[in-house]
Amino acid sequence: MKRSVCSGCSLLCDDIMVKSDGIYIDEVFGACLKGKEKFDQVTSQNRILSPLIRKDDTLQKASWDEALQRTVDLIKKSKKPLIYGLSNSSCEAQLKGIELAKLINGFIDSNASICQGKVLDNAVNSGITLTTITEIINKADLILLWGSNAAESIPRLLNKVLFSRGKFRMTGREIKTLIIIDPVKTASFNTMGVRDVALRITPGKDIELIKVLKEECCAADSIPSEGVAGLDKDDMKRLLQHLSGAEYGVIFVGQGLLTPQKNSNLINELLELVQMINIKQERGRITLAMMGGHFNMNGFDHVALSMYGKRGNLHFKDNQILETDENIISKIENEDFDCSIFIGTDPISHFPMSLSSKLAKKPIILIDNRNSATLQLASIVLPTTITGIECSGLAYRLDHIPIELKKIINPPSKIPTDEEILNQIIQKLKSDGGN
Ligand code: SF4
Numbered sequence: 042m043k044r045s046v047c048s049g050c051s052l053l054c055d056d057i058m059v060k061s062d063g064i065y066i067d068e069v070f071g072a073c074l075k076g077k078e079k080f081d082q083v084t085s086q087n088r089i090l091s092p093l094i095r096k097d098d099t100l101q102k103a104s105w106d107e108a109l110q111r112t113v114d115l116i117k118k119s120k121k122p123l124i125y126g127l128s129n130s131s132c133e134a135q136l137k138g139i140e141l142a143k144l145i146n147g148f149i150d151s152n153a154s155i156c157q158g159k160v161l162d163n164a165v166n167s168g169i170t171l172t173t174i175t176e177i178i179n180k181a182d183l184i185l186l187w188g189s190n191a192a193e194s195i196p197r198l199l200n201k202v203l204f205s206r207g208k209f210r211m212t213g214r215e216i217k218t219l220i221i222i223d224p225v226k227t228a229s230f231n232t233m234g235v236r237d238v239a240l241r242i243t244p245g246k247d248i249e250l251i252k253v254l255k256e257e258c259c260a261a262d263s264i265p266s267e268g269v270a271g272l273d274k275d276d277m278k279r280l281l282q283h284l285s286g287a288e289y290g291v292i293f294v295g296q297g298l299l300t301p302q303k304n305s306n307l308i309n310e311l312l313e314l315v316q317m318i319n320i321k322q323e324r325g326r327i328t329l330a331m332m333g334g335h336f337n338m339n340g341f342d343h344v345a346l347s348m349y350g351k352r353g354n355l356h357f358k359d360n361q362i363l364e365t366d367e368n369i370i371s372k373i374e375n376e377d378f379d380c381s382i383f384i385g386t387d388p389i390s391h392f393p394m395s396l397s398s399k400l401a402k403k404p405i406i407l408i409d410n411r412n413s414a415t416l417q418l419a420s421i422v423l424p425t426t427i428t429g430i431e432c433s434g435l436a437y438r439l440d441h442i443p444i445e446l447k448k449i450i451n452p453p454s455k456i457p458t459d460e461e462i463l464n465q466i467i468q469k470l471k472s473d474g475g476n
Pocket of ligand 1: 047048049050051052053071072073074076195196197198
């Protein structure tokens with residue numbers, strides 16, 4: 042029985058016990074259902090075990106050599122390749138992805154750019170007060186889930202941060218207040234106790250709430266009598282009192298806040314609000330944490346920063362970084378690509394129809410370990426290992442702490458890792474005379 046890290050989500054729980062002989066996984070202890078599903082993926086029905094190539098409009102099994110040659114031929118024909126995904130890959134694979142993008146003068150971006158990357162974009166202007174899971178466990182007395190359904194998206198998060206007893210506190214859950222701001226009564230509401238505050242906000246009105254909180258800046262006496270954004274005056278008062286009176290508060294920013302809202306820079310307003318509260322705070326401070334979904338959502342930014350001093354997407358021309366305002370959405374919207382390489386992601390399912398239909402018009406190379414809607418439209422599919430179970434690698438937890446993932450068993454059919462596949466493509470392109 043060995044202690045392992047779960048790569049089921051960005052919490053990267055490092056207290057999972059796995060019983061294995063190195064060939065099969067016999068038992069997994071301590072993982073939530075989502076984590077257990079990740080381990081079950083090893084033998085799942087939708088696992089891809091062989092390379093696939095589209096012939097006569099159907100995907101057919103192919104040898105590695107043939108699939109690799111077809112991949113390289115497709116990339117060599119491409120003038121504007123797009124590389125996207127990599128949030129379910131190790132940092133080592135992300136590094137190879139960037140190396141490939143540079144070699145083929147492509148545009149590379151990770152899933153983070155449509156998720157918590159938006160928060161970091163704004164932090165460049167207004168600064169950000171981040172925190173770590175350990176700090177939250179040890180110090181927090183206020184946990185605010187804003188637009189985030191932690192109970193289902195990161196199932197063990199509340200176990201760790203809400204129901205735990207901190208190092209510097211004699212008390213645990215009983216002194217911690219949970220506030221949830223969400224238009225939907227999610228499963229996370231079921232974890233609330235009598236002292237907690239459930240705020241069912243009107244959909245799309247988060248920006249109004251933030252603006253009023255900023256205007257009042259912790260002055261509860263001038264809240265509009267009719268309330269704000271579907272919250273009544275008493276709710277607003279309680280929210281303000283908790284935000285301004287917490288010794289150590291953390292706001293978990295969820296996907297609900299990151300969904301675009303018309304004519305607003307909601308994240309910027311939120312960062313400014315946190316700054317204002319912290320300036321006024323006499324007792325403690327408010328911090329932020331982001332709820333990335335995929336296990337290495339943060340890794341790509343760290344790798345890009347370490348290589349090019351730039352986070353987010355990277356655009357290469359003449360094998361050099363090109364300064365651009367483009368992002369993955371504008372690239373697809375403007376159809377400014379002629380081939381896409383997706384790694385560990387399913388954009389055909391996740392993007393709106395208007396974007397996925399544009400992706401489907403151009404050849405798709407997919408590197409993944411499971412069947413998906415993107416696979417059904419791909420020209421070439423290269424199966425890969427499951428990182429954290431069948432191969433080792435580095436990943437950054439949701440609080441930007443690096444965590445080492447260790448291989449537990451060998452992959453079936455000697456399937457290569459993301460890193461190895463990307464390296465094979467790079468080496469073949471180089472030996473064939475570049476792009
Ligand atoms: S919370 Fe996430 S990392 Fe932890 S066991 Fe569940 S899926 Fe795995």
